[in-house]
Amino acid sequence: MHSIxxxxxxxxxxxxxxxxxxxxxxxxxxxxLDDKQGFSLPQILMRDYxxxxxxxxxxxxxxxxxxxxxxxxxxxxxxxxxPLLEEYRGLTTYAxxxxxxxxxxxxxxxxxxxxxxxxxxxxxxxxxxxxxxRAWLRRAARKAGIVKQTQMxxxxxxxxxxxxxxxxxxxxxxxxxxxxLILDGLIFAGWPAxxxxxxxAYDIVGMRPQTYDEYLAFCEKVLDAFIAHGGVSVKLxxxxxxxxxxxxxxNEVAAKHFVNGPDTLTGEALRELxxxxxxxxxxxxxxxxxxxxxxxxxxxPSSWGDPENLLNLAAKFRKLKxxxxxxxxxxxxxxxLMARTYRNCxxxxxxxxxxxxxxxxxxxxxxxxxxxxxxxxxxxxCGTTECMLGTVRLLRRVLHEVLLEKMRAGQFDLxxxxxxxxxxxxxxxxxxxxxxxxxxxxxx
Numbered sequence: 001m002h003s004i005x006x007x008x009x010x011x012x013x014x015x016x017x018x019x020x021x022x023x024x025x026x027x028x029x030x031x032x033l034d035d036k037q038g039f040s041l042p043q044i045l046m047r048d049y050x051x052x053x054x055x056x057x058x059x060x061x062x063x064x065x066x067x068x069x070x071x072x073x074x075x076x077x078x079x080x081x082x083p084l085l086e087e088y089r090g091l092t093t094y095a096x097x098x099x100x101x102x103x104x105x106x107x108x109x110x111x112x113x114x115x116x117x118x119x120x121x122x123x124x125x126x127x128x129x130x131x132x133x134r135a136w137l138r139r140a141a142r143k144a145g146i147v148k149q150t151q152m153x154x155x156x157x158x159x160x161x162x163x164x165x166x167x168x169x170x171x172x173x174x175x176x177x178x179x180x181l182i183l184d185g186l187i188f189a190g191w192p193a194x195x196x197x198x199x200x201a202y203d204i205v206g207m208r209p210q211t212y213d214e215y216l217a218f219c220e221k222v223l224d225a226f227i228a229h230g231g232v233s234v235k236l237x238x239x240x241x242x243x244x245x246x247x248x249x250x251n252e253v254a255a256k257h258f259v260n261g262p263d264t265l266t267g268e269a270l271r272e273l274x275x276x277x278x279x280x281x282x283x284x285x286x287x288x289x290x291x292x293x294x295x296x297x298x299x300x301p302s303s304w305g306d307p308e309n310l311l312n313l314a315a316k317f318r319k320l321k322x323x324x325x326x327x328x329x330x331x332x333x334x335x336x337l338m339a340r341t342y343r344n345c346x347x348x349x350x351x352x353x354x355x356x357x358x359x360x361x362x363x364x365x366x367x368x369x370x371x372x373x374x375x376x377x378x379x380x381x382c383g384t385t386e387c388m389l390g391t392v393r394l395l396r397r398v399l400h401e402v403l404l405e406k407m408r409a410g411q412f413d414l415x416x417x418x419x420x421x422x423x424x425x426x427x428x429x430x431x432x433x434x435x436x437x438x439x440x441x442x443x444x
Contacts, residue, residue: 009400020378021293040073063077104389179232180232180293187277188273205218235294238274238295245310247275248312293323336366340375348378349376
């Protein structure tokens with residue numbers, strides 16, 4: 001079994017990955033045109049998940065004298081972060097980020113501490129200033145074996161941002177990034193950034209809708225322009241701010257609410273308008289062949305993100321492919337049930353293993369046990385290049401361990417294990433996005 005284990009490991013390591021879920025290429029709005037301004041070690045550490053956790057375990061340190069932390073503040077910033085970092089060191093999330101940093105900015109010690117932080121920091125600053133944020137990401141993607149990456153974006157990402165890039169750089173970005181349009185602003189949901197994205201879309205499309213019908217026409221123009229500029233899917237983040245249950249509200253009810261001013265609505269009126277618009281926009285997406293990615297699971301309360309809230313949408317829009325992201329955890333059983341019941345629903349483990357390696361291993365095992373091979377997806381769901389690389393290493397290791405365990409139990413043989421690895425990492429997302437069959441090459 002040892003030689004078989006090594007053969008399986010080598011096979012998994014050699015497989016290309018289509019990363020189905022990421023924020024690393026500039027988050028929603030893109031990177032600065034001049035992307036060689038650089039980052040410090042503390043900025044990389046606190047750019048994504050660990051920053052999110054500050055509210056639950058401590059206070060974010062404030063820079064003496066006020067203002068934002070900069071690269072020049074790296075030493076003061078890193079020292080000020082030590083109380084928070086001490087609370088993080090046992091997390092899978094921290095370990096994945098640390099090991100991604102280690103691979104790209106080598107250090108030999110078990111961890112990054114006040115004794116060795118400077119060499120790591122200097123390497124990070126040099127890498128981002130030498131290559132630029134976009135090229136550094138592509139170099140790491142090549143190292144990780146990522147051949148395509150889904151990037152969550154605002155509408156301005158594929159229009160104003162990409163249009164601002166030099167032609168050669170824009171073509172390289174378009175070749176390997178697969179933009180997914182965040183819909184929350186279009187349904188008057190989400191955070192202030194989503195409202196700002198909608199305001200930008202008004203200006204880009206050249207419409208200021210005054211009526212409900214005009215607004216639906218505006219949404220169609222946005223989707224058409226999004227596709228024309230290289231967009232490939234749409235995304236709902238709604239579970240962070242409301243339930244994923246979108247009722248089929250009559251048009252006349254929604255039109256009445258719209259007249260009263262969509263930006264001023266609250267309570268039941270706002271929910272009814274959101275519900276109606278969501279149904280219309282998903283119908284538009286389905287008609288245009290755009291699959292849907294939904295943030296399921298993680299939310300407060302967790303009932304908002306329960307994937308079974310989407311049952312009416314899954315049943316109504318049978319030709320709309322739906323990616324149930326984040327395993328639906330802690331309601332992953334419901335997500336698995338939907339993936340094995342509805343042909344258009346897919347179970348995506350993105351982010352789950354980085355939340356907890358043990359959870360990722362267990363949920364992946366259950367997915368393989370219960371769900372057809374062609375319905376399982378994975379992705380990194382990271383906000384930094386270093387975390388992305390560490391997450392790919394984790395995904396490959398967990399996939400190897402789970403498949404090997406099932407081989408040892410006699411559930412299937414090496415050929416089947418290899419077929420699962422290839423399907424989960426590459427073939428399933430290729431089919432989900434309708435990508436052509438070919439020999440994948442990581443872009444430089």
